[in-house]
Amino acid sequence: MVGSPFPFKFLLPNSTIPRHRRTLLTDEKLEYLRAVQCLQRLPPITAFTEVKSRFDDFQAVHVNLTDRVHLVGQFLPWHRWFLGVFESALRKECGYEGANPYWDWTKDSKNFQTFLESPVFHPTLGFGSSAIASPAVPNPLTVEDGPFASYNLSYGPNGVISNHRLMRALNSTLLPYLSAAMVRNTTMQPTYELFRTELEGRPVTPLIKIHDAGHRIIGGDMADTYSSPGDPLFYLHHTNLDRIWDFWQRVDPQQRMYEISGRSTVDPPYEDVTLDFPLDMDKLARQVRIADVMNIEGGVLCYRYV
Ligand SMILES: [Cu+2]
Numbered sequence: 373m374v375g376s377p378f379p380f381k382f383l384l385p386n387s388t389i390p391r392h393r394r395t396l397l398t399d400e401k402l403e404y405l406r407a408v409q410c411l412q413r414l415p416p417i418t419a420f421t422e423v424k425s426r427f428d429d430f431q432a433v434h435v436n437l438t439d440r441v442h443l444v445g446q447f448l449p450w451h452r453w454f455l456g457v458f459e460s461a462l463r464k465e466c467g468y469e470g471a472n473p474y475w476d477w478t479k480d481s482k483n484f485q486t487f488l489e490s491p492v493f494h495p496t497l498g499f500g501s502s503a504i505a506s507p508a509v510p511n512p513l514t515v516e517d518g519p520f521a522s523y524n525l526s527y528g529p530n531g532v533i534s535n536h537r538l539m540r541a542l543n544s545t546l547l548p549y550l551s552a553a554m555v556r557n558t559t560m561q562p563t564y565e566l567f568r569t570e571l572e573g574r575p576v577t578p579l580i581k582i583h584d585a586g587h588r589i590i591g592g593d594m595a596d597t598y599s600s601p602g603d604p605l606f607y608l609h610h611t612n613l614d615r616i617w618d619f620w621q622r623v624d625p626q627q628r629m630y631e632i633s634g635r636s637t638v639d640p641p642y643e644d645v646t647l648d649f650p651l652d653m654d655k656l657a658r659q660v661r662i663a664d665v666m667n668i669e670g671g672v673l674c675y676r677y678v
Contacts, residue, residue: 394678396473401497405519407468408604412523414465418655422526422533426465430458431601433654435531438598440652443576445634445645448568448617449662451610456665456673457657458607471675474615475608477586478552484544487589492605494518499605503540503592512541512592520604531598538603541591549585558582559620564631567620571613583613615677618668629667 396404411427420432434454441450455472462468480490492498500518515521515538528534548554558581561567573581580588586609588595594603601607621628635642636649647663664671 396470398497400470401473401491403468404462404470404473405497405499407462407466408607409519409523410466410468411461412520422535424526426461427523428526429656430454430461431525431527431599433656434601435527435598436654437652438531439638442597443572443638444636445568445632446636446649446651446662447572447634448614449632449649449665450651452614452617452665452668452673453651453653453657453660455607455611455614457653459675460657472611473608474611474677475605476612476615477550477589477609478555481547481550484547487544487547488542492608499603499608500538501540504542512539514538515540515592525593525599525602527599527602528593529596529599531596539592540594540603543589543591546580546585546589549580549582550589554582554585555616558616559623561620563633564628565633567617568634571616582616586613614668618677621666632662632666 408427411430412425414426416423416425416429418429418432420429420436423429423432437450441447459468459472462472475490475492477487477490480487480492488504490498493501495501495517496519498518500515500521503513503515514536520538523538525536525538526533528536558567558570561570569576571581571583573579573584587597587600587606590603590605590609592603594600594605594609630647632645632647632649634645636645637643645662647661647666649662650659651662651665652659660672665673667673668675668677
């Protein structure tokens with residue numbers, strides 16, 4: 373395996389993983405993929421229409437809360453808590469002992485060939501093929517291999533009920549937006565307000581940024597704002613965004629572990645989020661406040677990125 377994509381973060385307690393290692397071992401990859409497949413077999417705890425597994429629970433809650441947690445100040449804290457709850461389900465219900473892995477796509481974005489060769493698309497040690505469209509076979513394409521190829525998703529684009537298998541449609545034109553320079557441009561922003569808008573992308577910004585580029589470059593289910601958690605790659609991409617936020621926070625922890633801003637709703641009347649703002653997870657988990665997830669090593673979370 374080249375470079376260090378598909379690396380990981382680890383939990384502080386009882387961790388035996390050496391600090392310097394940045395890439396998951398084969399066993400650890402298989403163990404993560406097994407745990408996600410396990411969630412796809414467990415019965416749901418939410419009551420949304422057509423939800424048939426614990427994996428679908430997360431997609432359905434995301435679909436239902438999408439309009440409240442994107443394009444707003446709570447975008448990053450809400451997704452951090454969502455990832456924490458997902459990881460907790462993997463650990464408590466599926467015996468997973470690791471943490472959410474992240475996908476550092478800067479290691480793969482040199483050109484389209486290196487991108488297609490990314491370990492995340494590996495048919496047995498990754499998330500299955502990239503499904504590249506051609507003039508003869510238009511987008512999006514069904515992912516035909518890998519651990520998630522046979523799973524039947526219940527929600528499709530716009531969160532509409534749609535029974536289908538996982539779809540992707542790789543788009544090479546977005547590669548430049550996933551460069552190390554784009555990440556640097558995000559982390560150099562001096563305020564949370566500038567940072568969060570620089571990260572999230574369209575339609576908060578007129579141009580594509582790292583968040584929307586990561587969704588759109590995969591295409592298919594992953595490209596839809598509502599139903600994207602139907603593609604397990606959602607969790608790797610968002611964990612990486614969470615890592616970038618954590619990196620930005622640690623540049624000036626005294627200030628940035630407490631710095632939050634942005635309107636709390638997409639439509640007026642506008643109100644700015646504060647550290648007291650509640651993060652709703654429906655039936656997936658209890659409601660916490662933004663303050664509870666500002667520090668990944670404290671509050672209701674306990675992990676660190678390596
Ligand atoms: Cu989202």
